[in-house]
Each structure stands twice: as C-alpha cells, then as structure tokens.
Amino acid sequence: MPLGPPSSAVHLQNATPGFVSTPGRTPTSVTVHPVAxxxxxxxxxxxxxxxxxxxxxxxxxxxxxxxxxxxxxFAVLHSETAEQVAVDxxxxxxxxxxxxxxxxxEVIVGWYSTGSNLNTYSALIQNFYTQETAPHQAxxxxxxxxxxxxxxxxxxxxxSSPVGVSPKPENAVFVPIPCELLFKETERSGxxxxxxxxxxxxxxxxxxxxxxxxxALRSVxxxxxxxxxxxxxxxxxxxxxxPAVGRYLMDTLGSSAEDxxxxxxxxxxxxxxxxxxxxxxxxxxxxxxxxLALTSxxxx
Amino acid sequence: xxxxxSMAAAIAATLPAVSTTPAPAAPTYExxxxxxxxxxxxxxxxxLTSVQLDGLVVxxxxxxxxxxxxxxxxxxLLGLDLDGTLEVSNCFPLPHHFNEEDDKSIKGVAKYQASxxxxxxxxxxxxxxxxxxQATTLGSFFSQSLVETQAIHQERLRHGGVVxxxxxxxxxxxxxxxxxFRLTKAFLDAYKRNNFSTESLIDHRLTFSTIxxxxxxxxxxxxLMSAFLDTLATSSPSPAGAAPSLASSTTALPPSYSVxxxxxxxxxxNLEQIVEAMDAYKTEEGNLGYLxxxxxxxxxxAEGYVMKRKEENATRVAQGLxxxxxxxVSRLFKIPPEPSRLESMLLLGRIGAYAKSVEExxxxxxxxxxxxxxGNGA
Numbered sequence: 056m057p058l059g060p061p062s063s064a065v066h067l068q069n070a071t072p073g074f075v076s077t078p079g080r081t082p083t084s085v086t087v088h089p090v091a092x093x094x095x096x097x098x099x100x101x102x103x104x105x106x107x108x109x110x111x112x113x114x115x116x117x118x119x120x121x122x123x124x125x126x127x128x129f130a131v132l133h134s135e136t137a138e139q140v141a142v143d144x145x146x147x148x149x150x151x152x153x154x155x156x157x158x159x160x161e162v163i164v165g166w167y168s169t170g171s172n173l174n175t176y177s178a179l180i181q182n183f184y185t186q187e188t189a190p191h192q193a194x195x196x197x198x199x200x201x202x203x204x205x206x207x208x209x210x211x212x213x214x215s216s217p218v219g220v221s222p223k224p225e226n227a228v229f230v231p232i233p234c235e236l237l238f239k240e241t242e243r244s245g246x247x248x249x250x251x252x253x254x255x256x257x258x259x260x261x262x263x264x265x266x267x268x269x270x271a272l273r274s275v276x277x278x279x280x281x282x283x284x285x286x287x288x289x290x291x292x293x294x295x296x297x298p299a300v301g302r303y304l305m306d307t308l309g310s311s312a313e314d315x316x317x318x319x320x321x322x323x324x325x326x327x328x329x330x331x332x333x334x335x336x337x338x339x340x341x342x343x344x345x346x347l348a349l350t351s352x353x354x355x
Numbered sequence: 356x357x358x359x360x361s362m363a364a365a366i367a368a369t370l371p372a373v374s375t376t377p378a379p380a381a382p383t384y385e386x387x388x389x390x391x392x393x394x395x396x397x398x399x400x401x402x403l404t405s406v407q408l409d410g411l412v413v414x415x416x417x418x419x420x421x422x423x424x425x426x427x428x429x430x431x432l433l434g435l436d437l438d439g440t441l442e443v444s445n446c447f448p449l450p451h452h453f454n455e456e457d458d459k460s461i462k463g464v465a466k467y468q469a470s471x472x473x474x475x476x477x478x479x480x481x482x483x484x485x486x487x488x489q490a491t492t493l494g495s496f497f498s499q500s501l502v503e504t505q506a507i508h509q510e511r512l513r514h515g516g517v518v519x520x521x522x523x524x525x526x527x528x529x530x531x532x533x534x535x536f537r538l539t540k541a542f543l544d545a546y547k548r549n550n551f552s553t554e555s556l557i558d559h560r561l562t563f564s565t566i567x568x569x570x571x572x573x574x575x576x577x578x579l580m581s582a583f584l585d586t587l588a589t590s591s592p593s594p595a596g597a598a599p600s601l602a603s604s605t606t607a608l609p610p611s612y613s614v615x616x617x618x619x620x621x622x623x624x625n626l627e628q629i630v631e632a633m634d635a636y637k638t639e640e641g642n643l644g645y646l647x648x649x650x651x652x653x654x655x656x657a658e659g660y661v662m663k664r665k666e667e668n669a670t671r672v673a674q675g676l677x678x679x680x681x682x683x684v685s686r687l688f689k690i691p692p693e694p695s696r697l698e699s700m701l702l703l704g705r706i707g708a709y710a711k712s713v714e715e716x717x718x719x720x721x722x723x724x725x726x727x728x729x730g731n732g733a
Contacts, residue, residue, distance in 0.1 A: 088418065089414050090411075090414045090415055090418045092583070093410060093411045093414050093415075093580060094411060094415075096411075096577075096579050096580050096583060097409075097411045097445070097480075097577075097580075098478065099579065100577060100579055101478065101479040101480060102479070103479065126418075127418070130478040130480075131478075132477060132478060146474065146477060149470065149474055150474050153467060153470060153471050153474065156450045156467060157419075157447075157448045157449070157450050158422070158448075200579060200583070201582055201583065201586065202579070207586070208582065208583050208586040209586070236587065239421060241421060241523075241526060241527040242414075242417050242418065242421060242526070243529070244526050244527075244528075244529045244530055244531040245413055245414055245417040245526060245531040246414070246584075247529075247531065248413065248531040248574055249410045249413060249414070249574065249576050249580070249584060250584050250588060252410065252574045252575060252576045252581075263530070263715075264525070264528070264530050264715050264716075264718075264719045265718070265719060265722065267529060267530045268615075268719055268722055268723065271615050272615075272726060275615070320724065320728055323724060324721075324724060327717045327720050327721055327724065328717075328721075330622060330626070330713060330717045331713075331714055331717040331718060331721070333626075333713075334710045334711070334713035334714040334717065335710075335714060337629060337706060337707075337709075337710040337713075338707055338710040338711060338714070341563070341703045341704075341706045341707040341710065342562070342564070342707065344703055345562035345563050345564075345700065345703050346562060348553065348556065348562075348696060348699070348700070349553070349556055349557050349560070349561075349562065350557075
C-alpha cells in the first residue's frame with residue numbers, strides 16, 4: 056500500500072541477513088502507522104501564522120532488516136528565520152520521556168516536517184536527530200499536506216548521508232526510501248469509521264453491527280453487478296477479455312460451499328438461534344434480578 | 356473574547372493538577388474576580404447534549420487499546436465544550452499503574468499528567484481535561500474503578516466530564532465502537548453518600564441500567580484529514596494498458612470486508628465470560644446473604660434483650676421497686692451496617708452487557724448465514 060504518488064524511492068534489498076546487528080545500517084523501508092500521520096496533520100493545523108512548516112519527533116521500532124515502523128509522533132517547537140534555525144531540545148527530551156513512560160518499546164527513529172522543501176535547515180535538523188538516534192541512522196518523513204496548490208498530498212521518507220570533501224552538518228544528501236501505511240487488521244474498522252465520517256462531510260455516528268454488514272453486502276452486490284456487466288460485454292464481443300481477470304473471477308466465484316448444502320446450514324442455524332435465545336434469557340434474568348433487589352426489603 | 360481566559364481560569368481552578376502550570380511566554384491576563392467569572396462563563400450553564408470525537412482521538416484510542424497489556428487501557432480526553440457539544444480534540448494515554456495502593460505511583464501519574472498538559476499547551480494543543488477513555492472487551496465496562504474515577508471527574512470538571520468507552524473486540528470484528536457515558540444524578544447522589552443499601556437503591560430507583568446515561572457521540576474529521584484520507588482511499592493512476600477492473604489495487608486504503616467473515620469468533624469466549632461473571636455474582640450474593648443473616652440475628656438478639664428488660668421492669672414496678680434504667684441497646688449489640696450492593700449491581704450490569712454482545716453477534720451471524728445461503732443458491 057503506497058502512500059502518495061509514485062516516486063523514485065530507492066528500493067534496497069537487504070541481501071545479507073547475517074549482517075543484521077550492525078548498528079547504523081541504513082534503513083531500507085519505512086512503514087507509518089495512521090496515528091503518527093494524523094498527529095502530524097493535527098500539528099500542522101495548529102501551527103501559528105508565522106510558522107511555514109512544523110517539525111516533530113517520530114517514535115517507533117526498528118527491525119533487524121532495516122525496516123522502520125513509525126508508530127507515533129509528537130510535535131516539537133522550532134523556529135526558522137533567514138539566519139538561523141532553533142529546535143527546542145529540552146521540550147523534545149521531556150516529551151520523549153513522557154511517551155517512554157507509557158510505551159517503553161517505542162524509541163526515537165527520526166523526525167517529520169510538513170511540506171516537501173528540503174533545505175540546509177533540514178540537513179541541520181537531520182544532523183541533530185542523527186545524534187539522538189545514534190548509533191542508528193535517523194529517518195526524515197516529509198509530509199505533503201496537499202494544501203499548497205499544485206502539490207499532491209503524500210508522504211515521503213528519506214535517509215541522509217554526508218556529502219562534500221569535508222563532512223559538514225549542513226551538507227547532506229537526502230535519499231528517498233519506500234514508505235507505506237501500515238496498521239493491524241483489527242484497527243481497520245477505525246479507519247473505516249473515519250473514512251465514512253469524512254465522506255459524509257459532516258460528523259457521523261458510530262453505527263451498529265447490522266448497519267455495517269448491510270453496507271458491506273451492498274458493496275459486494277454492486278461489485279457483482281460490475282463484474283456481470285464486464286463479463287456480458289466480453290461475451291458480446293464489445294471488450295476484449297483479459298485472461299488474468301477471468302482467472303481471478305474463476306478463483307473467487309468457484310469456491311464451493313458444499314458443507315452448507317449437507318445440512319450444515321441447519322445445524323449452524325440451530326446453534327446460532329440457541330445462543331441467541333440463551334443470551335436473551337440471561338439478559339432478562341439479569342434485569343429481573345436487579346429489579347428484585349429493589350423490592351426485597353420493601354416486602355420484608 | 357472575554358470568555359476565553361475565564362474558561363481557562365475556571366478549569367484551572369477546578370483541577371489542582373493544572374493549577375500548578377506555569378505559563379512562561381503567555382501574555383498575562385488580568386485576574387478575573389471569582390464572582391465575575393461565573394457571569395462571564397456562559398458555556399458552563401449550557402447542558403451537555405453530545406460528544407464529538409476528533410479523528411485523531413479515535414485513532415489514538417484504538418492504537419493505545421490494542422497495544423496495552425491486559426486490555427486495560429485508559430487515558431485522558433482533552434478538548435473544549437461549545438454550545439452543548441463537548442469537542443474532544445486530543446487525548447493522551449496514562450501509564451498503566453501496577454499497584455493502586457502505591458502512593459508513589461499515584462504521584463507519578465499526577466506528575467506525568469501535569470507535565471504532559473504543559474507540553475501540549477506549548478504546541479498550541481488543547482490542554483483542558485474533559486473526561487477520560489477506557490478500553491473494554493465484549494461490551495462490558497462496569498467496574499468499581501471506572502465508576503470511582505468518573506465520580507471524581509464529575510465532581511471536579513465543569514460539565515462533569517464524560518467517559519468514552521471503546522470496545523476492542525467489536526472493533527476487531529469490523530465495527531469501531533465508541534460510546535460516551537456519564538453517571539446519572541441518582542447514582543451520583545447515592546455514591547456521594549456512600550450508601551448502597553437496599554433502601555437507598557429503592558429511593559434512587561437504581562438498577563444497573565440506570566448507573567450511567569449514554570450521551571450521543573459523533574465522529575468528526577477535520578478538513579485536512581478528510582482530504583488526506585480521500586487521497587489514500589482513491590486509487591493512484593494505474594499504469595496504462597491495465598484492465599479497468601484492476602485499477603483499484605494500488606490504493607493505500609483498499610476497501611475492507613472483514614465484517615463478512617462467517618466464523619463465530621469470540622462467541623465461545625463471550626459465553627465463558629458470562630459464566631465467569633455469573634459465578635462472581637453468585638459469590639457476591641452469597642456474601643450479601645450471609646451478612647443479611649448476621650444482621651437479622653443480631654437484631655433478633657437485641658430485640659430479645661429489650662423485651663426481657665421490659666418484662667423485668669414490669670414485674671419490678673408491680674412489686675413497687677424502681678425500674679431498671681433503659682440501657683443503650685446499640686452499645687451492647689453491634690448491628691453491622693447493611694452491606695453495599697454496588698458490587699453486585701455492577702456484576703449484574705456486566706452479565707447484561709455480555710449477554711447483549713452475544714445477542715448482537717448471533718443476530719449478525721444469522722444475517723450472514725442467510726446471505727451465504729442465498730449467494731450459494733444463486
């Protein structure tokens with residue numbers, strides 16, 4: 056699942072797994088958790104008028120293979136003028152300690168900034184964060200909020216390497232590396248909720264299980280219609296059939312449900328109904344019991 | 356604009372943790388006299404009718420709940436109240452404290468909370484506490500600690516604060532569940548008097564379903580996040596030549612159909628939990644019954660003693676002697692106070708919630724089964 060427009064990110068393969076424990080090996084890919092992304096967007100919204108971009112610290116975990124998983128982020132104060140750049144290091148340390156208390160597994164992996172502008176100051180800040188993450192390398196996440204016209208929203212990840220005859224902190228080459236959105240399947244429904252909230256423009260209520268089921272069934276039915284139209288048009292000779300699509304359709308629709316036909320449906324139905332009745336019974340018992348607790352003293 | 360400093364002042368005054376916050380670079384406002392702050396602070400008079408969760412809060416709570424050990428995740432909600440809507444714009448997790456009694460850990464949490472609020476304020480984030488969130492499994496969230504925390508909040512915070520309950524198991528099933536609650540007036544009254552005897556329950560008409568009242572909850576994403584989510588959900592332009600039906604395979608957020616999974620996952624676990632809760636309830640009932648019998652026994656003994664003394668006095672009067680003084684019966688016989696029924700009520704609430712969750716799962720299961728049958732038959 057790529058984040059943002061196709062880029063020229065360098066896809067490095069870690070060919071030598073025996074080489075893994077070397078600290079400071081170059082990160083090969085970055086995955087971003089939605090929470091980190093949303094925190095960055097929130098920070099961007101809350102910037103002051105004077106701030107052109109906001110920066111902050113990325114927290115996450117490193118794997119042995121050079122993959123970095125960005126799990127959360129927090130905002131850091133900084134100021135940029137034509138002459139100098141300043142990062143509130145004390146604030147950064149305090150916040151890191153606070154986060155560390157709740158989530159000891161997450162360590163500093165790099166920093167983020169909004170906008171796609173990489174300049175000398177970026178190199179300086181990168182230099183600071185490299186000291187923070189030493190002996191590992193720091194990554195830089197450039198989040199394009201898509202607010203500036205002509206720029207597409209997206210996230211890019213970079214690693215840096217020194218450049219020049221004599222290494223100076225303000226000189227660095229930012230090398231793009233692949234960056235993806237990653238979350239656990241169990242967190243998926245939360246994103247669906249947010250997506251539905253954003254598509255209706257106003258706010259949305261969390262819905263019941265059945266509502267969501269209905270929505271999923273409708274969308275499946277829509278997709279079946281779409282497939283049907285495609286197949287019909289292929290059969291009619293209007294469109295040239297794609298063998299790959301045909302193969303996928305065969306795999307998907309060919310799955311049999313023989314078990315259902317052999318009385319499995321009825322057995323399962325009885326089980327479900329039994330559980331449902333039982334649950335009803337328990338609930339009414341609980342209600343009655345709590346009511347009885349109210350009357351017992353009055354009677355005595 | 357006059358309301359803004361007053362709101363801060365009011366909240367700072369009600370929360371001791373925040374009041375220590377020094378504001379280094381902030382412009383200094385003239386202190387508002389206590390008598391005036393009430394007049395200026397109109398928001399406090401508008402009753403709370405709904406809770407609005409920001410998208411950031413939703414994702415933060417889900418992440419924290421999933422990662423926390425033992426499913427016991429809780430944290431504080433930050434935000435503002437505006438025109439009867441409580442807008443929750445940020446939240447942060449609280450460290451899991453291992454020992455409730457440990458004085459040091461409580462102090463540590465308070466310190467953590469204060470410095471987190473201070474830090475958030477520095478980056479222009481909202482820094483007023485409006486409630487807390489709690490992660491649960493299978494729909495049951497009644498527990499002593501939740502009720503106690505909320506009772507404290509409801510006393511200290513301006514609108515009494517809310518508790519947002521997030522159900523992990525339901526979220527894993529494909530429906531992110533967030534519900535807002537607060538304690539009812541009747542329960543709070545009984546709680547303040549620390550009296551959960553049968554009479555008090557009757558007076559307040561308390562059953563487990565009247566402990567908390569639900570506040571309607573909405574989820575809102577700000578424009579920037581909506582735009583970003585849309586970008587993630589729409590497919591990036593596929594390479595030329597690919598079939599149109601394959602184009603959507605490159606989105607960062609492909610559509611998900613986990614709700615269509617047929618397996619009745621968790622039903623067995625859910626039923627187990629019902630049985631566990633019932634066992635606990637049975638034990639609690641046994642304890643209550645034992646205490647009741649003890650009370651009855653002591654009362655009978657005390658009454659017997661009083662009767663005996665009366666008879667003795669009657670005979671003494673008949674014989675022309677001075678009656679013995681009436682002794683204080685309550686001093687001689689220690690009648691234990693009536694036991695609190697709070698725990699048993701909470702347990703009943705748990706059983707009810709578990710049962711409801713099973714019911715919902717099975718009804719959704721029925722729909723899915725018929726859908727499968729229809730799909731198979733067609």
